[in-house]
Each structure stands twice: as C-alpha cells, then as structure tokens.
Amino acid sequence: MIEIEKHVSGAGWDQPAQLFALVPTEDLLRAEPQLAAQLGADDAAQPLTPVAQGELPGGMDDEHLAEALAQIEWPDGVSGCALVVERIVLPASVESGLPDAESDAELARLAGSDPRRHEVRMVAGVLREGGRFGAVRLRTHDEDSAVLTGVDLVPTLCEVLSLTFEPSTGSGPARGAGVDGSSDDEENRS
Helix, strand or coil, X not given: CHHXXXXXXXXXXXXXXXXXXXXXXXXXXXXXXXXXXXXCCCCCCCCEEEEECCCCCCXXXXXXXXXXXXXXXXXXXXXXXXXXXXXXXXXXXXXXXXXXXXCHHHHHHHHHHCXXXXXXXXXXXXXXXXXXXXXXXXXXXXXXXXXEEECCCCHHHHHHXXXXXXXXXXXXXXXXXXXXXXXXXXXXXX
C-alpha cells in the first residue's frame, strides 16, 4: 500500500479514485516478462505487483463508487486489490456539530469550507484470503515519511473492497459485467 500511495502521490493531489489489482509477481514475470519490466515488477522479491485498472463502470466519483465496486469480480489470478481515494475529514466533534444537509453535495460543501478539515489520501488494500492494510497521507504533512499505515486504518473502505472477492449472488446488477456489457476480463485488461 505504501508503494501504491507513493506512486499516486507522484502525480500530486486532487486526483480521481484509482483501483489496482494485486497480482503475484512471480506469475507476472513468468507470463508477461516484458510487461513486468515496464511495470517495474522485475524484482521477484516483491510478492505482489500492483496493476492499475482502467476506468470503471459508472465512474469512481463519490456518488458512484459503491456501485462501481459492486460490479467488480476479480479473476482467479488476482490475489488482492487496492483503492486510492482522496477525502476531506473532520474531527469527530466537528462532524457531529454539522447542520443537517439536504444532500451529500451540501454536506461535502460544508465540510470542505470548515477550517478544521483535513484533506487526506487513503489507500485501502485487501487480499483474497482476507488480509487488509491501509495507508493515509495528510495533505498538510505531504511527505513520504509521514504516511500513516496500519491494518485497521481504513476499515470501512477495506470492507467494501473485500466484497469484490465475494462470489456474485445473481440478484441485482450482474457482478463482473460493466454497464456497457463488457466483461471483467475486458475491464481488468485496461
């Protein structure tokens, strides 16, 4: 997660959400040696290599994030996934004192104008077998050495991501099919 956060931070702030598949580096080196070199995955000592995914169905803005993630079902070769999002957070005491907002957009406007807000970049990662890890960078402490990490750092985001490894239930929108009818394989090859 630290490697992913550092990669994303190289492009600065105010970025859209980004999704990564985590694939076994050995498998990538064996199957796609040229691709592995391009991705910087030529070091087999790293057990997993993050592979950026293309644009997701429905987009990754706040309004459509849960819907987009609900449509993902990873192929067997993917050992985990990671999601990077930027958010505005408020201290709990401030958040509880916010007036009732008519919409999420209004709530975001209120939070974004509060002088006690913190802008953060969160990285949540989950493994198919259940492992979880998170990383958080505060915009006010925008240094690699100041990135916070931990297994319980972004639990809600990790929980939502773990659902992408659950088998589809057949009810609701088809998991694994994009809104344009494309399959997961097409989405994940981007």
